[in-house]
Amino acid sequence: MGNQIKVKESKYGNFLKKKNWYYYKQLKDFYKINIPVDKKVLGFGCITAEILSSIQPSYGVGLDIGEEMVKLAQNKFPGLNFMLYPAEEPIAIQEKFEYIIMCNFLDRSSDVWRAFKNLDNLTEENSRIIITVVNPFWDSIFRILEKIKLKTPEIPYNFLFRADIANLLKIFSYNIEREGLFLLLPIYIPFFSALINRYLSRLPLLNNLCLMQYIIAKKIKRQLNNRELSCSVVVPCFNEAENVAECLRRIPKMGKFTEVIFVDDGSTDATVGVVKDLMSKDPRARLISYPENKGKAHAIKAGFEAARGDALMILDADMTVMPEDLENFFWAISIPGVDFVNGTRMVYPMENEAMRGLNLLGNKIFSLLFTWLLGQRITDTLCGTKVILRETHRKINMTSFDRWGDFDLLLEAAKLRLRIVEMPVRYKRRLKGESKMRPFKNGFKLLLRFFIGFKELKLAKSTNNFQKVNLKNLRAF
Structure with missing residues (x-):
């Protein structure tokens, strides 16, 4: 047949x-x-x-x-x-x-x-x-x-x-x-x-x-060989007890060593207990836990500060981005000259119900705004999977305005003039648990963070240029 x-x-x-x-x-x-x-x-x-x-x-x-x-x-x-x-x-x-x-x-x-x-x-x-x-x-x-x-x-x-x-x-x-x-x-x-x-x-x-x-x-001839790096995968968790075991199983081993840091962001389910059980079976697993739900950005920051790997990765516990795709991210960050890898879900066709229509529209609008703001093409500002080198992350200041952390990382990368490359990922619908994204509530906060970034990047640059022009005029006078 x-x-x-x-x-x-x-x-x-x-x-x-x-x-x-x-x-x-x-x-x-x-x-x-x-x-x-x-x-x-x-x-x-x-x-x-x-x-x-x-x-x-x-x-x-x-x-x-x-x-x-x-x-x-x-x-x-x-x-x-x-x-x-x-x-x-x-x-x-x-x-x-x-x-x-x-x-x-x-x-x-x-x-x-x-x-x-x-x-x-x-x-x-x-x-x-x-x-x-x-x-x-x-x-x-x-x-x-x-x-x-x-x-x-x-x-x-x-x-x-x-x-x-x-x-x-x-x-x-x-x-x-x-x-x-x-x-x-x-x-x-x-x-x-x-x-x-x-x-x-x-x-x-x-x-x-x-x-x-x-x-x-x-x-053209590549001037340098890929960097030999170790890897830390930070997995923020809020009520993800049903997903963490499968998530750990599917994360590939990368580089000199791979560690997986589950950051429990005040879960009220059995997330902590499940991760502790995983730690006894898989030496890659680590746990950071605190009682209050402080948001994904705080979980990412806590995970990055505790990480021992050279390459710092973020992976959502819901596995809507496939853990197997992390190998591509690791390979990209290993290339000399690549400083920041941003996942994009806007290339491959999405599964039905993977992203709500309102979320998709908001993401496209923010992508256009950030492409203009950063001066680099950004097709997906809110993909949960990103990679940065640990030595670079030390220079980044994550604010309290962005509860998710995505905008902070992109804006800080632009300030440091990092080379951002995008990695296409296959986006799947969540099979267990529920999404934490609320379009209107979170969209307003993200818009606020954008305007702060506009002030930091565009207005500050315009002011500096204006001051330089005035200084030249004064000298000429």
Whole structure:
């Protein structure tokens, strides 16, 4: 039955390619223009089979997650090599490639970070990666077309902008050479398609509406090896007795050593007793407890001050961010030059009821405000998972205005001019216990903290600039 489904899917994929031939032709032409012939090329995703063939590589390999798609591609293009993409393991290829194609692959990848990490052993200095992804603006258009039966329903796309991809590429030592958008009209209408896609799509406002985003980046030599660090995972807890055992079990071992510090923030359930029992079974577990509920920020501060690890991590006990994702955070903070890693839940599709609509709206508004305030792209201000180096945290002052601690950490990181990178995480709905976030009550306090940050960062900077200008005028006078 499973094979029949795969065959039907592959036949349907061929039908779609015939129906949308103009769209696929534009993608093929884009890659042909940017990749010379007789190069070693690795392609990700089933779409790349035709692209690889048209490029005429000296050695071409295609990867796909579907076994049936791999078989079909290999039969159709016997001069190329096709393999299954091992999403959870390193890619078992010894060859180094001159060009990497990711055509509509990151849109559906379950782990964008791992996809880039897997390239480390497949590329060398001056290797180029060419990425095309769907513009998230079109997500709403696709949903409307699906509802009125003009488009076949598909699984949701990852919400990736070029800036998000560029952020990850820079972490993995790629230099962005070119980026942009193309293909405003993805269907063929004689005369109009050429007019719109060649000329009108280049106009400033219309260009932002194009269907496809692209990035071309070149691998540069990494100057320093990753830092060897130990790790402290701080888990703030308030009435999380049902979750702490599973949370500890799923936290991976990282670096020279890993400790897990459960900070009991005045729980009224059996959280303390459960953690004490865990401590007798798992040497990684530690406990800090106090009787009064003082908020997550206080719990984080207490955990960080007691931590012995070099990298300080925060993980919510509800496991809405998967503990397994901490390995990606640890790898990122180990890279020289990365000072602060902020989780973002705004890339992968969320599970139903993982985040309430009002919380999602508030988060997006605060993200826009903080991007402007900090001068760095921040897509998720309230993700509970963050990582900072212990030596850096000593310079941070956490206030009493932010009960959650997220805004304090981001604002203090900006004051210290730390390099903040974002890590996409898969956000799950809470299975046990209840959320502690109250949109209106907490939203007002967070807004207050934002205005304090505005005064500290923007107004203070403007005042200093004004004083410097006056001082120069006085000297000139």
